[in-house]
Amino acid sequence: xxxxxxxxxxxxxxxxxxxxxxxxxxxxxxxxxxxxxxxxxxxxxxxxxxxxxxxxxxxxxxxxxxxxxxxxxxxxxxxxxxxxxxxxxxxxxxxxxxxxxxxxxxxxxxxxxxxxxxxxxxxxxxxxxxxxxxxxxxxxxxxxxxxxxxxxxxxxxxxxxxxxxxxxxxxxxxxxxxxxxxxxxxxxxxxxxxxxxxxxxxxxxxxxxxxxxxxxxxxxxxxxxxxxxxxxxxxxxxxxxxxxxxxxxx
Numbered sequence: 001x002x003x004x005x006x007x008x009x010x011x012x013x014x015x016x017x018x019x020x021x022x023x024x025x026x027x028x029x030x031x032x033x034x035x036x037x038x039x040x041x042x043x044x045x046x047x048x049x050x051x052x053x054x055x056x057x058x059x060x061x062x063x064x065x066x067x068x069x070x071x072x073x074x075x076x077x078x079x080x081x082x083x084x085x086x087x088x089x090x091x092x093x094x095x096x097x098x099x100x101x102x103x104x105x106x107x108x109x110x111x112x113x114x115x116x117x118x119x120x121x122x123x124x125x126x127x128x129x130x131x132x133x134x135x136x137x138x139x140x141x142x143x144x145x146x147x148x149x150x151x152x153x154x155x156x157x158x159x160x161x162x163x164x165x166x167x168x169x170x171x172x173x174x175x176x177x178x179x180x181x182x183x184x185x186x187x188x189x190x191x192x193x194x195x196x197x198x199x200x201x202x203x204x205x206x207x208x209x210x211x212x213x214x215x216x217x218x219x220x221x222x223x224x225x226x227x228x229x230x231x232x233x234x235x236x237x238x239x240x241x242x243x244x245x246x247x248x249x250x
Contacts, residue, residue: 098118100123110133113135125151214235215235
């Protein structure tokens with residue numbers, strides 16, 4: 001009997017002295033601490049929208065970013081406001097599921113050198129790539145119908161841009177401050193170029209203005225001192241004459 005009691009006591013003591021399972025502890029930013037499992041933290045924060053999810057913030061450490069087509073089984077259909085703004089990323093590829101890039105999504109990404117846009121993209125909203133000073137070229141797919149104002153403003157390294165055939169308007173200050181942009185072909189179908197769209201594009205040498213353009217705002221080509229416009233319609237030619245801009249008839 002004494003031996004049985006002794007064995008039970010030993011087993012109890014061994015169990016009491018066994019190490020506890022490891023847990024990780026994370027501060028919540030207040031006096032309260034929460035005990036959590038070691039599950040990995042997602043690189044992306046997102047919110048539900050119609051058709052899938054929209055990324056609201058990137059938390060990853062990768063400088064070359066390939067955004068996944070799905071997060072937790074849901075299609076990524078949008079890049080939200082300021083989601084990547086100010087990060088040190090150098091390259092980004094977006095999946096074809098993305099249809100919208102929202103306000104300031106990649107603004108102030110000073111190291112961003114390459115962007116691959118999705119073929120189903122329809123809208124690039126205001127200031128989406130403003131102050132991306134290392135971005136030298138970008139091809140915008142023909143699916144895009146909206147490029148918001150200031151999208152590429154202060155893109156001081158932008159040398160080449162391909163505008164989509166479906167575009168109807170170039171909004172104000174869209175390319176303002178793109179100091180090394182040399183040539184732009186405005187696609188046939190654009191009807192309006194808003195004010196200061198190419199302000200301070202100091203090295204802009206050539207721009208084509210199609211016959212579809214029937215409205216050009218003030219100071220669109222202010223400080224574009226080496227520019228020659230190729231005009232395919234009477235309106236563009238008259239605008240150039242009225243504003244002292246060199247032009248030739250296309």
